[in-house]
Amino acid sequence: MNLRQIEIFQAVFAAGTASKAAVLLNLSQPAVSKAVQDLERSIGFALFDRSTGRMVPTAEGELFHREVEQTFAGLSRLRSSAARIRDFGSGEIRLASLSALSTNIVPKAIAAFRQRHPQVAITFQTQMSSTIRDLVAAGQFDIGLTSDEVDATGVTVEPFAIYRAAIALPEGHPLCAKPVLSPPDLHGEAFVALAPEDRTRQKLETVLAAAGAVPRIVLETPYSTTVCAMVQAGIGCGLINPLNAEPFLGRGLTWRPFEPALYFCTLLLTPPGRRGSRIAEDARTLLMSFAGERPALPADLHHVPEG
Known part of the structure; x- marks a missing residue:
């Protein structure tokens, strides 16, 4: 049994006679009949x-045709997959991101990507930056978005986005009266x-120490x-990327810019030594x-000095 015999069987099943199938396949009628006989043997x-x-299918022929149809459907899917690989290099994309970008930049980019490539499968994970680096370095993910303190060994790195840090405050907090916060404002808070x-926390600690300001840390978390x-x-105030504050603004949270200016820096990682699809x-x-989008200002913030 070979694929050509299966194709001839499919044509005869659809046409009803060997002569009609021969016309469809541009073969002689004896060649079609012989191919069917060889397949039956x-x-x-x-x-x-x-x-x-006429060539009337037997009960066994009907059952066999059902299997043939499934096989041909599989071949059609293979052709589609081959076309995607030919046109785009792959039929899937694997993306990992740190939490700070997973609820804002990444969803917007994925939505735009889906409009362009609705048939491409997308795998997305939110992980710690160190885990993302390992996944990209091992070739398990195509793109990784991480913070700038990540070890860049074994990956290709390029700058992604930079956002000026701010101080998040509970609505009604006394510091909300100030348009801009400075290190002394955080002392004892x-x-x-x-x-x-x-790394941004480390920079904050440096400027606080220089000013003799010591906040009262009540909780630590890796996620903005x-x-x-x-x-x-x-629970308290905290250093944030304003991009992450958007869902919370007007719902018990506001933020103020901080001087001196501090920044959250992120990187885009890709596997080393491999041309991407x-x-x-x-x-x-x-x-x-989408990386260049500026965070929205809180409604009660009237002036933000540029950093």
């Missing part, structure tokens, strides 16, 4: 009843801190979004296009 049962002058290894949730709950490159371009 190889599978061990008759596919057609020839007593009426209940503070929800980012993880000690976070979690800082916002804790501030919203009234066309869809991976398109995803990278879309992510970059």
Whole structure:
């Protein structure tokens, strides 16, 4: 049994006679009849009843045709997959991001990507930056978005986005009366801190120490979004990327700019020594296009000095 015999069987089944199938396939009628006979011999049962002058499928032929149809459907899917690989290099994209970008930049980029490539499968995970680096370095993910303190060994790195840090405050907090906060304002305040290894937290600690300001750390978390949730709950104030504050604004949280200016810096990682597929490159371009969006200002903030 071979694929050509299956194709001829399919044509005869649809046409009803060997002569009509021969016309469709641009073959001679004897060649079609011989191919069907050879197929029947190889599978061990008759596919057609020839007593009426037509090629009427037997019960076994009907069952066999169902399997053939499934096989041809599979071949059609293979052709579609081959076309996607030819056009874009892959039929899937695997993306990982740190939490700070997973609820704002990344969803917008994925939505735009889906409009361009609705048939491409997308795998997305939110992970710690160190985990993302390992996944990209191992070739398990095509693109990773991480904080700038990540170890860049074994990956290709390029700058992604930079956002000026701010101080999140519970609505009604006394510091809300100030348009801009400085290190002395945080002295003694209940503070929800980012993880000690976070580079922006380290920069904040440096400027606080220089001013002799010591906040009262009540909770630590690696996620800026979690800082916002804790501030919203009234646990304290905290250093945040304003991008993460958007869902919380007007719902128990506001923010103020901080002087001197501090920044959250992020990186885009790709696997080393490997040319990315066309869809991976398109995803990278879309992510970059959304990276420059500025965070929305809180309604009660009238002036933000540029950093």
